[in-house]
Amino acid sequence: MAITVEARAKANAVETYLHVLYALILRDMRTRFGSSLWGYGVVVLWPCVHVFVLIAIYTFQKMPVPLGDNRPLFFATGAVPVLMFQYISREVMKSVVMNRPLTYYPQVKLFDLIFSRILVEIVTGFLSLLVVCGVLVSIGVDPRPHDPFLAVCGYLTAILLGIGLGAINVSIISFFPGWLIGYALFSIIVYITSGVIFMPSYMPEKIYYWLKFNPVLQLSEWMRSAYYPSAVLQIDFLYVIMCALTCLTIGLFALKTVVGKTSA
Structure with missing residues (x-):
């Protein structure tokens, strides 16, 4: 009988947590995107617009693509993981800034805000990926990678790195609210040096050596290596994965400190 009561209590706790998570996701989507699907559709399409603006610029300027002969595929493979x-590393931080008052409710924890926003961003990013693939197919480009397993691993590693850095950002912004602007400037630098619009491996060796310390650059090369095996890109897979796991570990420990200070 005691076991039955304990099992029922655990089931109720899980059910309550799922209800809280669902409510946070629903509130997040309604406050950010509006009550209609059009608002959410704009957010899904925004990364796609980013990719196709790059394609349009290179097409109208008649600039040669750095790798291969397909502009849409080149930019899509570099931009998607970056x-x-x-998006994950930035939006996780913004979720805490926007929804911090919800933690005054005993059922809502800081981690719940972070986890709900991570789920929203993963789903949104995946829908954006489907839209990009659909548009590529409609214009006659085959979006299937030469090595699907390598492409999936690169995509998942980009998610993991985003979660890890997002957790660190939450800890930083808890002490320094101005980091929201600081990280925006930092993101611009990371994007410019990530190799979305150029091939880092074509640069002088001394410059390329230092650029490769940017794990986001290696993420774009990781994805491109799945589509362009003849390019023979040299990616340090262990370095990128360790960067993601290190960021996640530091972020979780820092979040524990932040939660402890908040509760105190």
């Missing part, structure tokens, strides 16, 4: 990383 944008996925940037």
Whole structure:
């Protein structure tokens, strides 16, 4: 009988947590995107617009693509993992800034705000990826990678790195609210040096050596290596994964400190 009561209590706790998570996700989507699907559709399409603006610029300027002969595929393979990383790492931080008052409710924890926003961003990013692939197919470009497993691993690593840096950002902004603007400037630098619009491996070796310390650059090369095996890109897979896991570990420990200070 005691076991039954304990099991029922655990089931109720899980059900309550799922209800809280659902409410946070629903509130997040309604406050950010509006009550209609059009608002959410704009957010899904925004990364796609980013990719196709780059394609349009290179097409109208008649600039040669750095790798291969397909402009849409080149920019899409570089931009998708980079944008996925940037959106998660930024929006996780913004979720805490916007929804901090919700933690006054005993059912809502700081981690719940972060986890709900991560789920929203992963789903949004995946829908954006489907839209990009659909547009590529409609214009006659085959979006299937030469090595699907390598492409999926690169995409998942971009998500993991975004979550890790997002957790660190939450800890920083808890002490320095101005970091929201600081990280925006930092993101611009990361994007410019990530290799979305150029091939880093074509640069002088001394410059390329230092650029490769940017794990986001290696993420774009990771994805491109799945589509352009003949390019023979040299990616330090262990370095990128360790960067993601290190960021996640530091972020979780820092969040524990932030939660402890808040509760105190």
